[in-house]
Amino acid sequence: MLSNVRIVLVQTFHPGNIGQAARAMKTMGLVDLVLVNPRCFPDPEATRLAAGAEDLIESARVVGSLKEAVNDCVQVVGASARLRSLPLPHFDEPDEMAKEITEHALDAPVALVFGRERSGLTNDEIGHCTHQVSIPANPDYGILNLAQAVQVLAYEVNRTWRRRPESGYHPTRPTGEKLPSREQLDHFHAHLGRVMQASGFLTQPHARTEAQLQALFARAQPTRRELSLLRGLLSALEPKTHSPDNDQA
Template structure:
């Protein structure tokens, strides 16, 4: 289960923070580290600050985009200050987030996403997430180092894993009843956007409307079977639209 919890670091500037984050992960049993366009990697400073977690640093996967990093994940939680302009579901308490994350991780990959040291995640990157989470801190000085934020959320995930119910047999969900991956959802949202524009509901791309609909489906958490049903509905509607 813990091996299904991925930590994604986006455009990390200081390579030492990669090593320190790997160390924070390893102390909490996490091992899947993905780096999105780090400024400097590999780097001796990353290895030095890993301090026993060098295997995580050496095994880290480097990708070109956040979309690539989380495409197979069924839940993607972006760590950030709450952005009310983006209507994504938001966890105000990390322990509540961790319980849900661990539940999904029993069957499929999930991800915790952390942004740049100075500026965090962009709005476009937050939109690639299914949820946001904030770490409660001193309102007069609520600044956490990147690796400290990784440590806090990794601890919450590990604690939720330790406290999960272990009594009784819980059969694995069939694939069609599980949550869709971000890649599957992205295809659905792209299909929905085409139908909205082709039907005249939207006469031009409208980021706010599309973001609100994405948030709606994030809250609804449709299963893969339900998403397939919606795709079939869109395909039927699209078939009856006039050709451009």
């Protein structure tokens, strides 16, 4: 689906903004970049500021008109900081736009269109769009640069896609950042109980202390690495006469 979401930049003045927009796209899994009459492209500044997204710069297509850029798209959303007089459907929130555009992108190309750095899209260019979208911002200073606007809308598209069952998305964590198994937690609580007993901290009037501490660690949700650190601390505090068991951290 993400490969069907096209980013179209119209008459970009600074080539560095093209590179930064490409970087914003790649972080969100978008790969289709089309440039309408850029002032200067290709350009070393665009490649330099792509910072790892040089492949998008190399594969970017340059066309002569917005019509040519979006001719095959079933939905074209123009990013605009202000409402125009044209009677186009308008998304007040980017997430609303993302829900609709990802639905259409399952079957056909769609486009997000961004205008010039200083003046945005003209009314004629908005006329080639099917919808408009605005990014809510500080009413006293709502200015986003081109790459920032691309990043915000690309993020919303990516987030909406991740939440769809067919995306197959599963967050990955380093092994140490994974949550411990039930068995590992049981070993930790048994270890903690031994140390509390040996230290004299756990006495009959505090019979609920272990249960309360278990609840505390359940809320804290320590990772495997953090649990291993706690086990190391407990081992250091244990009386030296205690024979360590063979359980695992």
